[in-house]
Amino acid sequence: MNKFVESGLRVREPARFTMRKLLKLHCPTIRIRSPRSNVCDICAIYHAGIRGGVTADKTEELGRHTESARFMRREYKHDKTSWSSDHAVIVMDYSQNLTILSVSNTPSQWYFCSLFSVSCFGIYYENDGVQTNYIYDESTSGKGSDQINSMLAHFIETKLVPAGKTKLTVYADNCSGQNKNNYVIKFLLTLVDMGVFEHVDYKFFVKGHTKNSCDRGFGHIRKYMATAECWTMAHVIETVNAAASNSVTVHVPRGSELFKSYKSVMTELYKRLDGVQKYQIFSIDSAKPGVVACKKGPDSDAVEQDLRRKIDGILTAKEKVVRIMIDHVEVLPPPATNPEKREQMYKTIRPYVPDEFQNDTLGCQEEPRRTWNGSDSSDTEPYEKKKPAQKKRAAPSKKAADKPKKRKSPATTDAEEE
Numbered sequence: 001m002n003k004f005v006e007s008g009l010r011v012r013e014p015a016r017f018t019m020r021k022l023l024k025l026h027c028p029t030i031r032i033r034s035p036r037s038n039v040c041d042i043c044a045i046y047h048a049g050i051r052g053g054v055t056a057d058k059t060e061e062l063g064r065h066t067e068s069a070r071f072m073r074r075e076y077k078h079d080k081t082s083w084s085s086d087h088a089v090i091v092m093d094y095s096q097n098l099t100i101l102s103v104s105n106t107p108s109q110w111y112f113c114s115l116f117s118v119s120c121f122g123i124y125y126e127n128d129g130v131q132t133n134y135i136y137d138e139s140t141s142g143k144g145s146d147q148i149n150s151m152l153a154h155f156i157e158t159k160l161v162p163a164g165k166t167k168l169t170v171y172a173d174n175c176s177g178q179n180k181n182n183y184v185i186k187f188l189l190t191l192v193d194m195g196v197f198e199h200v201d202y203k204f205f206v207k208g209h210t211k212n213s214c215d216r217g218f219g220h221i222r223k224y225m226a227t228a229e230c231w232t233m234a235h236v237i238e239t240v241n242a243a244a245s246n247s248v249t250v251h252v253p254r255g256s257e258l259f260k261s262y263k264s265v266m267t268e269l270y271k272r273l274d275g276v277q278k279y280q281i282f283s284i285d286s287a288k289p290g291v292v293a294c295k296k297g298p299d300s301d302a303v304e305q306d307l308r309r310k311i312d313g314i315l316t317a318k319e320k321v322v323r324i325m326i327d328h329v330e331v332l333p334p335p336a337t338n339p340e341k342r343e344q345m346y347k348t349i350r351p352y353v354p355d356e357f358q359n360d361t362l363g364c365q366e367e368p369r370r371t372w373n374g375s376d377s378s379d380t381e382p383y384e385k386k387k388p389a390q391k392k393r394a395a396p397s398k399k400a401a402d403k404p405k406k407r408k409s410p411a412t413t414d415a416e417e418e
Contacts, residue, residue, distance in 0.1 A: 040069075040208025068297055069206035072280060075298045076205070076212070079169050083127045088165040092152065092172050092179070093214040094143060095120040095133075095221065098240075101349065102230040113348050114341060118236055119143055120221065123155050124213040131217040132159070133240055136252035137233060139337060141259045145183035146332055150259045152187070154250075161196065169201045173210040174277075180204055182273050185282055185292060186266040189307065192284045193321040202282040220244045231357040259332040265324055269316055270307040279303075290316060 014022075023030055046062040083089045098118040101110075119141075121134040134151045141147055152170075160168065170188070172179035188200045205212065224243040230236045233251075241249040252258050270290070279294040283302070290308035295301070308316040350358060 042208055065206070068280075069209040071298050072203070072206050073209065075203065076171060079171070079203070080126050080213075082169075086165055087167040087169070088160050088163070089126040089169045090155075090171070091124040091126065091212045091214050092148070092170065093122055093210075093212060093218075094175075094178065095122060095214075095218040098221075098225065098236060100137065100230060100233060100236060101353065102225055102228070102236070104227055104229065107352055109348060110352075113344060115349070116341075116345070118233070120218070120240065121147070121151055122214040122217055123151070124217065125159065126213065129246055131214065131244070131247045132250060133217070133221075133247055134250045134252060135237055135240055137254075138335070140252055140254045140256070140334055141332060142335060143178060145178065145181050146262055147259055148178055148184055149187040149262045150332070152184075153260075154258055156191070156196065166198045168197050168199075169203065171203050171205070171212060173212075174204050174207040176277060180276060182276060183263055183266050185273055185276070186270045186307065187262055188282075189270060189284050189290065189292060190266075190321055190325055192286050193289060193318045194325060195286075195318075198286045200284045202284075204280050206280070217244055217247055220247075231353055232360040234360070254334050257331045260329050261332045262329060265329055269309065269321055269324060271309055273305055273307060289318060 042065055043062070046058060046065065049058050050062070079089050098120055099115040100118060101115060117138045119134075119136055119138070122131050123134075124131045132155060134154075156168075168188075168191075174180050185202060188202055191197050192200055220243040221240055225236075225239050228235070228239045230239055237249055237251050241247070273292060273294075275294070279296055281295040281298065283293040283295070284291070285293075288304070291304050291306050293302040293304050295303070
């Protein structure tokens, strides 16, 4: 085409559809991204305020927010390539909830029902590029700091400790109920006090700018599940495992001892860390036991806080931390089942499930009928109508009994009847 243009010949510009068709035919590896929108609420608020009138204060606030996000993104890219034989870099995040059931052609009735949710927690190991996905349903456990600490402890025990890692860098988003709270920070502090690691860095992306390595694996899972039919939990596990070749799936069934309760233990060992939400980086080093260095950004000054409790003038010792973490951490009990949801699943969802999977689908199993206890009269006859109690007439007073009754004359009676 360049030759025709240089020769001065008239060349008709190809249409966009034709160009895309030719690119797809001759360059199949090229992918054209669809337009993306900014998902940061703070940026949207700033832009909405600027539309009404641009001021220096609004522009500076937006600039500080985007600058901090850019600094943390630069820090993340640097840490992704700074792993070594003794330094582990991981990224952890929760995916959007999966569901049981999940089919390609969703019946319209399902949109008005609450299906069983399946949680997917991913830990991406930057050292080898493998993502570990922990899968469990809502009858097993919830999504909180205890679950985060339990799955993080399992990953460290099975992956990092055998590899001999002494330094750990963890990246997470800004969710205060799951990742960015005192309990997860105190758990990482116990790992240093117990001698599992010599140094731990816990870093957070700026809110709204949290794109990370786990999102790539979650995207493969959502794309694969959109075309798969998952009638049981086993189908969901197979689908998640087959979504990507560089992923490992760990299923946590109901009754498993993987989830443990850490909140009471963390509260007993350490004090509360003040101002968690205003910091982005938390550093813990074995040279300073019980001390957490907090920073608002990669280039800001660190503020140190000693979280060790002081009882009778004695600070929390490492021996106490080891003893309590080994002997006093209990298994987290599963949540109670929701009978109303199970009844809805049984009546509304079960007819759509194939016969061979009806007894394996969560919430669609047929439950034994309840037997009424004959000793309880209110249960044995729940629909029996009770006879209304007869009103007792009051006894006539002595004065009324002594007073003779007046008799009506026949004429008066006939007049009243008329």
